[in-house]
């Protein structure tokens with residue numbers, strides 16, 4: 001099982017989404033930025049490292065949401081989402097095709113990686129319950 005951590009980074013009522021590039025698996029689909037955990041790394045360390053590597057920004061994970069398991073044709077992943085603070089830096093697209101700061105209302109309009117669909121739903125529920 002491949003463990004993948006991803007960040008739900010919020011700022012001014014919007015959330016950061018990234019679009020996978022032509023070169024990546026699940027190409028052109030939208031996701032929460034992140035990546036595979038490396039051996040010996042904690043989830044927090046892996047998430048901070050991945051976001052720095054692919055977007056050049058600093059984030060601080062603070063709340064773990066329920067992981068989602070998803071079978072892709074050649075591998076199964078467990079996707080572990082963290083609500084995260086944006087701690088600074090300017091976004092550079094070092095691996096992705098595009099990024100957006102989307103409002104919760106807009107999230108349903110994106111073509112998501114299949115593993116993310118349940119995470120988007122859980123996030124929307126959380127936003128609703130915050131009032």
Ligand SMILES: Nc1nc2c([nH]c(=O)n2[C@@H]2O[C@H](COP(=O)(O)OP(=O)(O)OP(=O)(O)O)[C@@H](O)[C@H]2O)c(=O)[nH]1
Pocket residue numbers: 004005006024025026030031032033034035036037070072077079113114115116
């Ligand atoms: N980062 C990220 N990956 C996701 C999400 N949803 C999802 O299904 N995935 C899948 O999880 C896997 C993560 O791979 P990745 O390519 O982003 O990670 P990485 O940078 O560590 O991989 P690499 O070193 O093999 O290129 C891919 O199969 C990707 O499609 C998501 O929200 N964020």
